[in-house]
Amino acid sequence: MNEKQFEEAQALTERITRAGIEQALQCHLETPLEVNGQRLCLDCDERLSWARMQANQNAVRCVDCQTDHDRRGK
Numbered sequence: 001m002n003e004k005q006f007e008e009a010q011a012l013t014e015r016i017t018r019a020g021i022e023q024a025l026q027c028h029l030e031t032p033l034e035v036n037g038q039r040l041c042l043d044c045d046e047r048l049s050w051a052r053m054q055a056n057q058n059a060v061r062c063v064d065c066q067t068d069h070d071r072r073g074k
């Protein structure tokens with residue numbers, strides 16, 4: 001690996017790390033939507049499944065909406 005390739009790889013790693021940190025911080029800034037003790041997706045208002053809550057107790061979106069949210073980079 002030459003110096004230019006190393007610098008490009010390092011810059012990419014830094015961008016990915018920064019994006020991951022921003023995403024993690026954003027998740028903690030969003031307030032879950034709960035109605036009658038049930039957590040609902042912030043985007044589609046569907047009830048979050050038991051499996052989703054077990055996988056991520058801080059989830060505020062269903063898997064499909066979270067995937068779309070992540071793709072949009074928001």
